[in-house]
Amino acid sequence: MDFKEELKQYQEHINNALKNYIKKDKCPEEILNQSMEYSLMAGGKRLRPILVMATYQLFKKDIEICMPFAVAIEMVHNFSLIHDDLPGIDNDDFRHGKLTNHKQFNEATAILAGDRLLNNAYVVISKELENSVNQDMTKKIKIVKEFSQAVDKMILGEFVDTEFEGKQISEEYLEYIHKNKTAALLILSVRMGAILADASQEDLEKLTSYAEKIGLAFQIKDDILSEEGDEKVLGKPVGNDKKLGKCTYVSKYGLIGAKEKLEKITKEAIEEIKVYKEKAEFLIELAKYIQNRNK
Amino acid sequence: MDFKEELKQYQEHINNALKNYIKKDKCPEEILNQSMEYSLMAGGKRLRPILVMATYQLFKKDIEICMPFAVAIEMVHNFSLIHDDLPGIDNDDFRHGKLTNHKQFNEATAILAGDRLLNNAYVVISKELENSVNQDMTKKIKIVKEFSQAVDKMILGEFVDTEFEGKQISEEYLEYIHKNKTAALLILSVRMGAILADASQEDLEKLTSYAEKIGLAFQIKDDILSEEGDEKVLGKPVGNDKKLGKCTYVSKYGLIGAKEKLEKITKEAIEEIKVYKEKAEFLIELAKYIQNRNK
Numbered sequence: 001m002d003f004k005e006e007l008k009q010y011q012e013h014i015n016n017a018l019k020n021y022i023k024k025d026k027c028p029e030e031i032l033n034q035s036m037e038y039s040l041m042a043g044g045k046r047l048r049p050i051l052v053m054a055t056y057q058l059f060k061k062d063i064e065i066c067m068p069f070a071v072a073i074e075m076v077h078n079f080s081l082i083h084d085d086l087p088g089i090d091n092d093d094f095r096h097g098k099l100t101n102h103k104q105f106n107e108a109t110a111i112l113a114g115d116r117l118l119n120n121a122y123v124v125i126s127k128e129l130e131n132s133v134n135q136d137m138t139k140k141i142k143i144v145k146e147f148s149q150a151v152d153k154m155i156l157g158e159f160v161d162t163e164f165e166g167k168q169i170s171e172e173y174l175e176y177i178h179k180n181k182t183a184a185l186l187i188l189s190v191r192m193g194a195i196l197a198d199a200s201q202e203d204l205e206k207l208t209s210y211a212e213k214i215g216l217a218f219q220i221k222d223d224i225l226s227e228e229g230d231e232k233v234l235g236k237p238v239g240n241d242k243k244l245g246k247c248t249y250v251s252k253y254g255l256i257g258a259k260e261k262l263e264k265i266t267k268e269a270i271e272e273i274k275v276y277k278e279k280a281e282f283l284i285e286l287a288k289y290i291q292n293r294n295k
Numbered sequence: 296m297d298f299k300e301e302l303k304q305y306q307e308h309i310n311n312a313l314k315n316y317i318k319k320d321k322c323p324e325e326i327l328n329q330s331m332e333y334s335l336m337a338g339g340k341r342l343r344p345i346l347v348m349a350t351y352q353l354f355k356k357d358i359e360i361c362m363p364f365a366v367a368i369e370m371v372h373n374f375s376l377i378h379d380d381l382p383g384i385d386n387d388d389f390r391h392g393k394l395t396n397h398k399q400f401n402e403a404t405a406i407l408a409g410d411r412l413l414n415n416a417y418v419v420i421s422k423e424l425e426n427s428v429n430q431d432m433t434k435k436i437k438i439v440k441e442f443s444q445a446v447d448k449m450i451l452g453e454f455v456d457t458e459f460e461g462k463q464i465s466e467e468y469l470e471y472i473h474k475n476k477t478a479a480l481l482i483l484s485v486r487m488g489a490i491l492a493d494a495s496q497e498d499l500e501k502l503t504s505y506a507e508k509i510g511l512a513f514q515i516k517d518d519i520l521s522e523e524g525d526e527k528v529l530g531k532p533v534g535n536d537k538k539l540g541k542c543t544y545v546s547k548y549g550l551i552g553a554k555e556k557l558e559k560i561t562k563e564a565i566e567e568i569k570v571y572k573e574k575a576e577f578l579i580e581l582a583k584y585i586q587n588r589n590k
Contacts, residue, residue: 028458088382088397089403109458115410120447122446141425163404
């Protein structure tokens, strides 16, 4: 199947699953539900849930077992976007051309919508645990532990990123931020799919390495787009990193150097999964998609 | 043992357990750790973890099995305090006479410290699940589900409270707010202790009812103190509810009516647990303590 078509099918699958968790009833908390839906259904790329599903399908077919975890990780991703955009943190008014949550609703609602999305991820997961008592229990508990620890890393990455904004930081700290803020959830996605599919320890290591590399590629590409992307396509101003004196892969290696690094790391990511032959095709194309995206 | 002495012993036990979860190492997120510790160790009453432990001890002795859950619920309680105090929500500068988290640190740090305390509750719980694979699993999974659902209720209660601040609300909504914002975590505390101690369904129902009633008593007492408490003891201004036209138990039933209701509900709470005879002594005194506190 064509990559774009397969991507779309995965996106539709996760979007339908997410819709089941949106409550629309008349109730005192109606506006909070609307605010959560506003962000959750804002048309994100769904990269994390897609990684869960596509990794699972390297080994097994029926992805329904993945869906609660795919939904949970997308909830957590959206929680982090809502809180990052808040006036107290990045103070962003727009995300992908739409008003941010606190601008569309208000700050209190955005804070609590984020809190609730984070907690609802665990509501979804704990229901799934209850449904599988005495069945697949060990691997699901392993996943819950990895899930909570990866979310912790993501929050730490966001904190350090915020703490050092506009300051010169060491290479060590730059790496700390990217490893935690972006890569932790991508690695978790791939590992959840692999663990659910009973992948071997060797497979798990290969796939973790693949996820680390596409996480790094994602970040390098972000830095390149921030420097020379198309403002209209990107939906945000270009050149700000430079103005703010931010330490990025572009400021560190230059534009050409960063592009070379992106090329190299994408190739390495693809190399990690070549062993799965034609089954890896989607994940290979996904790595190229991350490298070549223009927004 | 004297109630005050027993209360102090429980407080020391939970404080020691909490200290184990505080990280002090030199690391990029050092300030975030400090901010979490600032709130977590600010000298709260520890009502929720104490309810977990004391309920457990109606049935069994060694409370160590309770501690991860007692720690987790105190983390969640502190997350909710930090976020409620934020400028975007209640905008409070002081809590119990100390600067609120965002005033002592900054807003970004307070938002992320709250997020991390909420998520860390699940880090603690999922480690505990992993340690008990094939042992007490069913009851612990039941607890995780109830935990996540009670936290959801707490967030909903906070949202509706915020949404309707300064507006006249119906009795139905007033009850919704209290049932969710305060009572849900108190009920959860008691239920966790009981489930961990393998209490029967009948016991669980009795204790749930006890917790509902002390939750309501707690709220009525809060409303009474807001009307006629001692500002110096309370550490916050008195009479604000009236000024804001808030719908409270005092505005609904008058001061005398509210006090009668408090007396009645406390007696009913005590009635629920009399069956446990001398073992219930601490929980009986706790109900009276909630009724008679002056802050």
